[in-house]
Amino acid sequence: MTSLDRRLNAFRPDLADLRLKGQVDASRFSAGESARVTTPVLDVHSAPDRGAGMDTQFLCGQLVRVFERQAGWAWVQAERDGYVGYVSEAGLGDCNEEATHHVIAQRSFVYPKAELKAPIIGAHSMGASLRVVGEEERRGTRYFLLASGSAMIARHLSPISSLEPDYVTVAERFLHTPYLWGGASGFGIDCSGLVQLSMHMAGRQAPRDTDMQARGIGAPFDPAQTPLRRGDLVFWRGHVAIMLDSLEMVHANGHTMTVAREPLREAIDRIAPLYGQPTGYRRP
Structure with missing residues (x-):
């Protein structure tokens, strides 16, 4: 219909x-x-x-x-x-309270008070947005106090308006993060989740799934005519990777079951028997 x-x-x-x-x-x-x-x-x-x-x-x-x-x-x-x-x-x-800060560390713990020796009560991923209502320093460590009364390490948070200059650098922070199908956080992430979250931290909107990204991010190009560079995206059927430079890429993948670096040529040869050659290249 x-x-x-x-x-x-x-x-x-x-x-x-x-x-x-x-x-x-x-x-x-x-x-x-x-x-x-x-x-x-x-x-x-x-x-x-x-x-x-x-x-x-x-x-x-x-x-x-x-x-x-x-x-x-x-x-x-x-x-x-x-x-x-x-x-x-x-x-x-509810939506009554606006968030003021977002988490910029890959993962960060939540403490019941401004004390890093206290048993943690939770943890947040990069990209989480929270309301900070105060701050406190204890033994040289600065904490942000949350609306709930709990505390987090201040250097792990940044004002919502503060954006990363390079989304690829953000993606590199996720190296060794476990691969998780459907994952979109610092606790576990998949290939398109890595692209989306990294771009979000740099103030760029990106759709969620690989097929959406292959149609909607940037412009397509032919690497035979335009050399690959940092930030370019390489797509396979159901997979995406971020180029670190003209030769090496970073991606969340089911081969290592982590976010890992890999030479593009080696990845193409390894993936080809299962999923064929890359289906496209796009430049954000």
Whole structure:
């Protein structure tokens, strides 16, 4: 009936986003309500079932539009990249308080108070956005105090308006991070998640999945005519890598099950028997 991408458009036979009225058939339409992710990392599933595949993850502070809440699940769409899926309703809260800072370390612990020797009570990934309400220094270590009353290492956070100058440098910080299908955080990440999160930290918007990125980031080019350089993206069927220079790339991959550096030529030869040659090159 419709060719709309279900990953980026909220519609089912019984319920759909009000903005899609006239484009899809549904027995009911809803404008939804705004909510904010309050848990460090919120898994996004393809169905309201923990056994269903995890398509992506949302980080603390991200805004979503909630179309349905039922049996502990919420059907939502992310404001940042438009991704649609089912999340645990317990991971959502209200939008009353604006975040002031985001995490710039790959991962950072949360303490119950400004004391690094205290037992941690949580951890956040790079890209999480939080509200800082104060600061404190103890034994030469500076802490930011959060609205919840907890504390984090100040050097691991930066004002929301502060952006990284080079998204590739951000990607390099994730070296050795475990590979996780659907992962989008410093605790576990996949190939397109690495591209999206690294670009986000540099103030660049990027779609979530590899096929979306292969169509929507930058402009395509032919490396036989235009030499590869730092920041270029190389795509295979279902995979993407970031060039560090003209010869070497970084990517989250199922071969090493980590984020790793690899010479492009070696990667092409290794991947070819399974997935063929690169399908395209794009320059952001």
